[in-house]
Amino acid sequence: MKAIVLGIGDELLIGQVINSNAAWISQHLLDYGITTVEHRAIADTAEAIRTALDDTLGQVDLIVCTGGLGPTKDDITKKTLADYFDMKMVFDKALYTRIKTLFASRSILLTEAHREQCYMPESAEILYNGLGTAPGMLFKEKRSAIISLPGVPFEMKYILEHSASSFLGQISSDTRPQYKTIMTSGLGETSIVAKIEDILEHFPDTLSASYLPSFGSVRVRLNDLSGSGDATELNSFTAQISERLGDLVYGYDDESLVSAMAHLLRAQNKTMAVAESCTGGMLGSMITDEVGISDVFAGGVIAYSYDLKKKLLQVESETLLTHGAVSEEVVKEMLSGLLEATGADVGISISGIAGPGGGTPDKPVGTIWIAYGSASDLRSKKIFINRSRTVNRKYATFVALNLLRLFLKRS
Amino acid sequence: MKAIVLGIGDELLIGQVINSNAAWISQHLLDYGITTVEHRAIADTAEAIRTALDDTLGQVDLIVCTGGLGPTKDDITKKTLADYFDMKMVFDKALYTRIKTLFASRSILLTEAHREQCYMPESAEILYNGLGTAPGMLFKEKRSAIISLPGVPFEMKYILEHSASSFLGQISSDTRPQYKTIMTSGLGETSIVAKIEDILEHFPDTLSASYLPSFGSVRVRLNDLSGSGDATELNSFTAQISERLGDLVYGYDDESLVSAMAHLLRAQNKTMAVAESCTGGMLGSMITDEVGISDVFAGGVIAYSYDLKKKLLQVESETLLTHGAVSEEVVKEMLSGLLEATGADVGISISGIAGPGGGTPDKPVGTIWIAYGSASDLRSKKIFINRSRTVNRKYATFVALNLLRLFLKRS
Numbered sequence: 001m002k003a004i005v006l007g008i009g010d011e012l013l014i015g016q017v018i019n020s021n022a023a024w025i026s027q028h029l030l031d032y033g034i035t036t037v038e039h040r041a042i043a044d045t046a047e048a049i050r051t052a053l054d055d056t057l058g059q060v061d062l063i064v065c066t067g068g069l070g071p072t073k074d075d076i077t078k079k080t081l082a083d084y085f086d087m088k089m090v091f092d093k094a095l096y097t098r099i100k101t102l103f104a105s106r107s108i109l110l111t112e113a114h115r116e117q118c119y120m121p122e123s124a125e126i127l128y129n130g131l132g133t134a135p136g137m138l139f140k141e142k143r144s145a146i147i148s149l150p151g152v153p154f155e156m157k158y159i160l161e162h163s164a165s166s167f168l169g170q171i172s173s174d175t176r177p178q179y180k181t182i183m184t185s186g187l188g189e190t191s192i193v194a195k196i197e198d199i200l201e202h203f204p205d206t207l208s209a210s211y212l213p214s215f216g217s218v219r220v221r222l223n224d225l226s227g228s229g230d231a232t233e234l235n236s237f238t239a240q241i242s243e244r245l246g247d248l249v250y251g252y253d254d255e256s257l258v259s260a261m262a263h264l265l266r267a268q269n270k271t272m273a274v275a276e277s278c279t280g281g282m283l284g285s286m287i288t289d290e291v292g293i294s295d296v297f298a299g300g301v302i303a304y305s306y307d308l309k310k311k312l313l314q315v316e317s318e319t320l321l322t323h324g325a326v327s328e329e330v331v332k333e334m335l336s337g338l339l340e341a342t343g344a345d346v347g348i349s350i351s352g353i354a355g356p357g358g359g360t361p362d363k364p365v366g367t368i369w370i371a372y373g374s375a376s377d378l379r380s381k382k383i384f385i386n387r388s389r390t391v392n393r394k395y396a397t398f399v400a401l402n403l404l405r406l407f408l409k410r411s
Numbered sequence: 412m413k414a415i416v417l418g419i420g421d422e423l424l425i426g427q428v429i430n431s432n433a434a435w436i437s438q439h440l441l442d443y444g445i446t447t448v449e450h451r452a453i454a455d456t457a458e459a460i461r462t463a464l465d466d467t468l469g470q471v472d473l474i475v476c477t478g479g480l481g482p483t484k485d486d487i488t489k490k491t492l493a494d495y496f497d498m499k500m501v502f503d504k505a506l507y508t509r510i511k512t513l514f515a516s517r518s519i520l521l522t523e524a525h526r527e528q529c530y531m532p533e534s535a536e537i538l539y540n541g542l543g544t545a546p547g548m549l550f551k552e553k554r555s556a557i558i559s560l561p562g563v564p565f566e567m568k569y570i571l572e573h574s575a576s577s578f579l580g581q582i583s584s585d586t587r588p589q590y591k592t593i594m595t596s597g598l599g600e601t602s603i604v605a606k607i608e609d610i611l612e613h614f615p616d617t618l619s620a621s622y623l624p625s626f627g628s629v630r631v632r633l634n635d636l637s638g639s640g641d642a643t644e645l646n647s648f649t650a651q652i653s654e655r656l657g658d659l660v661y662g663y664d665d666e667s668l669v670s671a672m673a674h675l676l677r678a679q680n681k682t683m684a685v686a687e688s689c690t691g692g693m694l695g696s697m698i699t700d701e702v703g704i705s706d707v708f709a710g711g712v713i714a715y716s717y718d719l720k721k722k723l724l725q726v727e728s729e730t731l732l733t734h735g736a737v738s739e740e741v742v743k744e745m746l747s748g749l750l751e752a753t754g755a756d757v758g759i760s761i762s763g764i765a766g767p768g769g770g771t772p773d774k775p776v777g778t779i780w781i782a783y784g785s786a787s788d789l790r791s792k793k794i795f796i797n798r799s800r801t802v803n804r805k806y807a808t809f810v811a812l813n814l815l816r817l818f819l820k821r822s
Contacts, residue, residue, distance in 0.1 A: 007450070009621075010621060010634065011621060011623050011632070012433075012434065012437075012450065013437055013446075013447045013448065013449070013450065014437055014438065014441060014447070014590065015433075015434035015435060015436070015437035015438030015439075015441070015447075016434070016438075016592070016623065016630070016632070017434065017623060017625075018429060018430070018431045018433075018434045019429070019430060019433065019434070019450065020429045022423075022426075022429075022430065022452070023423065023426035023427070023428065023429045023430070024426060025426070026423075026424055026425055026426035027425065027426030027427075028426075030425060030426070035424075036424045036425070036426075037424065037453075037454065037459075038424070038451060038452065038453055039418070039423060039424065039430065039450070039451065039452035040449060040450065040451050040452075041433070041449065041450035041451075042448075042449055043448065044621075048448075070600060070622065071600070071601050071604070072600065072601075072604050072620075072621075072622050073611075073619075073620070074619065074620065074621045074622070108599075108602075109602070109605075111601055111605055113601055113604065113605075114601065131798070133601075152624060152625075153802075154798045154799065154802055157799075179425065181427070188519075189481060189482070189483065190482050190483075190522055190524055190525065190544075191519075191520070193482070193483050193524065194520075194522055194524075200484075208484075208485065209483075209484070209485065210420075210421060210422065210455075210483075210485045211481065211483050211485065212422050212427065212428060213563060214428075214563075219427070221422070221427070223421070273719075274692075274713065276692070276695070277710075278699075279696070279699070280692075280695045280696050280698065280699025280700075280708075280710075281685075281687070281691075281692030281693065281694065281695025281696040281697075281698075281699065281711075281713065282692065282695075282696040282699075283692065284687070284691045284692025284693075284695075284696075284713040284715075285690070285691050285692035285693040285695075285696045285804075286692075287691065287692075288689075288690070288691025288692065288693075288713075288715060288765075288804075289691075289800070289801060289804075291767060291768070291800060292768065294715060294716065297691075297715055297716075298715060298716045298718060298719050299688075299691075299712070299713040299714050299715035299716055299719040299723075300692075300712075300713045300719075301710070301711075301712055301713070301723070302685065302692065302695040302699075302710040302711045302712070302713065303710050304695075304699060304705060304708055304709060304710035305705065305708075305709045305710055307709060307753075307754070308684075308709050308710040308711075308753055311752065311753065311754070312710075312712070312723070312752065312753070341722065341723065342718075342719055342722065342723070343718070343722070356702060357702070357703065387542070387565045388565065388568075389700070389702060390700060391564075391565055393699075393700075
């Protein structure tokens with residue numbers, strides 16, 4: 001089973017919106033054994049949609065379109081699909097009633113545009129949208145099935161997860177490719193490959209490896225495209241590579257660095273806190289993205305100004321004046337003060353020059369100090385990364401989490 | 412001038428990586444008057460690359476490829492392009508010397524894989540990569556020019572901004588489409604349209620409007636595709652719509668809500684701080700993404716646990732016990748305590764049930780309390796959003812920032 005994901009909307013082509021839908025849809029389809037062979041994004045004109053259908057119909061089993069189903073004039077996907085497949089538009093009373101009830105309960109005004117949204121292509125199957133007014137549609141055409149979804153991510157996801165699941169179940173395939181991703185942090189792509197080169201040489205033809213570097217981590221993905229359903233070799237090579245990489249490995253597949261760290265904290269019955277200067281809350285935000293983290297994460301302090309470093313973390317004025325806010329001495333005092341103020345067992349503090357301004361010859365943009373550990377075993381490390389402000393901050397956050405993970409693992 | 416952006420890599424098609432490169436590249440090309448007509452993402456196989464080239468060569472002036480230039484086995488773009496255009500691979504001594512020097516300065520080991528990266532297609536122009544070992548390439552083919560870039564975002568950006576700029580300047584076009592985006596927060600897409608419907612009716616044929624809803628905001632984009640270079644009508648309609656929407660408008664084009672808020676804080680010579688429970692640092696992180704925010708943002712407290720709400724923000728145990736952490740009373744005490752502890756003039760506090768767990772019949776998942784304002788004028792608002800944990804948190808962050816913006820604007 002093969003699919004193409006087709007994003008419709010000028011906002012994608014002028015770069016105003018990043019097409020995160022395509023990635024999510026492809027992941028979701030893989031659960032049904034449906035492999036995405038192409039993503040496309042095109043303009044929201046009837047011509048572009050027709051050309052894309054001419055190009056792709058019959059090339060794959062399924063085409064999933066997103067975008068252009070809203071109530072406004074620029075939303076032309078539904079009309080274009082109906083024309084393309086030569087279907088009349090008919091008023092869907094049940095849909096209208098549902099929207100009316102929903103709006104009454106939320107005290108929202110029903111407009112003519114909402115009423116017009118209830119005209120649907122005659123032979124399309126309607127896919128209920130539990131989170132918005134524009135339903136999805138399923139066209140069971142002979143050459144390829146077509147699922148058309150709104151572009152708003154949570155509505156799109158709702159429809160694919162709920163209303164399209166029975167159709168996806170029907171066409172799902174057993175001979176799906178298998179993947180295993182080894183999540184690492186601490187070394188670059190080339191050095192990782194150098195470490196496991198001899199293992200890679202023993203790979204059978206059905207197995208290959210890919211490397212995805214990002215912000216202080218490299219994901220090593222093993223791909224078995226044979227569709228045999230047998231995971232013996234995939235698992236065996238995953239184990240061999242993991243053993244070789246040792247502490248660099250923090251998890252598998254979707255496991256996050258935060259979840260790996262939380263696992264160690266729980267096992268050791270410890271709590272943690274954070275004190276952030278240049279990352280300004282990014283570390284705390286990343287940690288609390290994790291569901292159910294409250295048993296090990298207490299919180300912390302965003303000490304962006306000198307003043308808050310002193311007031312909330314008891315950093316000495318003297319230390320700030322002598323060494324500057326970006327220094328080993330200050331991150332250590334930040335962490336001591338944090339552990340004292342919060343009562344957490346371990347913690348992380350970060351202070352750095354995220355850029356683009358603020359650099360000096362001594363401390364250029366990208367100089368970042370991290371302290372980590374416990375009150376009785378307080379460690380620190382300087383890192384340097386000179387990219388964009390956002391990248392510098394993300395990198396620091398990731399490195400800091402990994403330092404605390406290794407600290408916990410080895411303690 | 413038209414372009415296609417071609418992402419190469421299985422990680423895109425299995426949804427492991429979101430193709431943010433395509434959006435960035437399209438934005439960047441627009442600065443040169445080059446319009447992107449399609450994004451594609453394909454597998455990293457020679458066959459997929461050749462098929463995509465067969466399909467797109469000659470259809471547009473420029474094809475920008477990303478991915479597959481790294482040092483590992485799965486990186487096959489360079490070789491495939493060289494084969495496709497019938498070019499020999501030749502060793503580039505200057506490139507090798509540069510990498511050797513770079514690595515020596517960073518004490519990194521040079522491997523055989525790095526040496527192999529210095530073989531380049533004979534007639535391709537090399538685009539220097541200041542942030543990595545894989546250079547980009549420019550193929551000036553008659554049918555379409557091709558720029559091939561690494562998939563790592565910051566390396567890709569470096570090459571396009573620096574090494575490809577003179578070529579892009581040469582082919583840049585003066586007859587480019589013009590866009591103006593009005594950034595709004597406070598109403599949904601349909602209500603916005605209802606408010607400006609009569610203005611839209613007076614649009615000339617060359618002008619259209621698009622609506623991009625996301626997390627508590629709607630971007631209204633006016634599109635002038637005529638290529639006339641005359642912005643009179645675009646500006647005039649932008650002004651009319653802005654006047655109608657009033658306080659809902661917080662900025663234009665790339666302006667962020669944080670920057671709009673910072674602008675008001677500076678004008679009023681005020682500082683701000685944040686106290687976050689369910690958002691866990693996301694608000695602080697979003698604020699500090701903004702360059703040069705330190706003159707108005709002091710920092711704050713991530714009070715994720717009951718204990719830290721009491722210790723760092725002086726929330727009364729009594730209040731927590733009586734009303735629960737997600738309550739008007741608690742966010743108000745959080746904000747009072749925050750302003751007291753930090754000395755900031757105004758602030759925001761957030762406490763909510765981000766989900767998926769933790770809901771009760773009284774306070775279902777998605778119930779979020781926000782307090783905002785100053786010590787002498789402390790306000791609060793309850794919002795409700797029941798989507799994913801991440802969406803709920805982002806939405807709360809955005810709404811809270813907008814509440815403080817309106818507070819400042821009206822005070």
